Amino acid sequence: MKSPDFDYVKVQSIEHALGLLQTHGDNARILAGGQTLLATLNMRLSEPVIVIDITGLDVLRGVTVQNGMLRIGALTTHSEIEDSTLIATHAPLLIKAAPHIAHRAIRNMGTWGGSIAYADPAAEWPACLLALNGTVLIHGQNGERRIKADDFFLNLYTTALVDGEIITGCEIPIKTATSWSGFSELARRHGDYAITGLAASAERANDQLQNCRFVFMGVGTTPIRARKAEAVMNNSALDSKAISSAVTALRDELEPLPDLTNSSDTKRQLAAVLLERLLQSAAN
Ligand SMILES: Cc1cc2nc3c(=O)[nH]c(=O)nc-3n(C[C@H](O)[C@H](O)[C@H](O)COP(=O)(O)OP(=O)(O)OC[C@H]3O[C@@H](n4cnc5c(N)ncnc54)[C@H](O)[C@@H]3O)c2cc1C
Secondary structure, three states: OOOOOOEEEEOOOHHHHHHHHHHHHHHEEEEOOOOOHHHHHHOOOOOOOEEEEOOOOHHHOOEEEEOOEEEEEOOOEHHHHHOOHHHHHHOHHHHHHHHHOOOHHHHOOOEHHHHHHHOOOOOHHHHHHHHOOOEEEEEEOOEEEEEEHHHHEEEOOEEOOOOOOEEEEEEEEOOOOOEEEEEEEEOOOOOOOOOEEEEEEEEEEOOEEEEEEEEEEOOOOOOEEOHHHHHHHEOOEOOHHHHHHHHHHHHHHOOOOOOOOOOHHHHHHHHHHHHHHHHHHHHO
16 A cells, blocks of 8 residues: 655754644654654555654764763664664663564664654563663653653553654663663564563662562553562562562463464463563573
């Protein structure tokens, strides 16, 4: 299929983009890497009056460290994150997750901000942002606002962004000497969206984990924190007994949505396997 007709504007400033968004409201779509939007246009799942191309806004590109925070600009591509030494040093979870996103050709085009805005529940970056306790930076007519990842992903493809707003980037607390993180996912073929995946982070001291954040992909309408399993592991000895209790808690709390080929029970089993493997690897 071919996309419907629409106006196209390549903006030169954030203010220009915000002005167009205010004029056109829900009839406007932002174009970043285009790896999701172009498909939805061609399938006519989206029929905007105007497409606002933000790829000329270099101010939204790149990775920096400021005041103990890693800042990832919205237009930073998946590949740039995958190859970044700053990310490898300060947020290695993202390096572990990046190769699971589609294929390199798509990662060369797709952007961090596009993935966070689209909020696919099986996507890697939203789960990682939540696991790393990150914050989404948003610009609108009233200036900047910041939303914690815990409050950002609201429902299927639905976030706390409102009409007229644009994601400019995200902030993630940088890794400390005691930080631990792990990533694992199961997909039918490499590069497919996850059937089930897990992004995890914690602080590790004296063979215990604290501040655990276990975030599952592909099991709900948003990335899902396994809060009961987190509570079991917080301040417990990192041993087989605690891991087994955490997996039991996970099985108890997780009610995965089935997809076309995997039942809820299958996904729960896969999630349990991923959690057990990651925690065992941390223990070892
Ligand atoms: C074959 C294929 C396989 C894929 N597999 C995976 C995968 O395994 N895992 C995965 O995570 N992703 C996967 N993707 C999606 C890919 O990661 C996309 O790059 C990503 O979802 C969207 O990023 P984008 O920059 O391409 O955004 P676009 O397609 O340009 O935009 C996506 C949506 O976000 C909005 N948007 C974009 N930027 C902003 C912004 N700064 N502020 C506000 N709204 C914005 C757009 O208006 C649009 O609604 C796959 C894509 C393809 C084509």
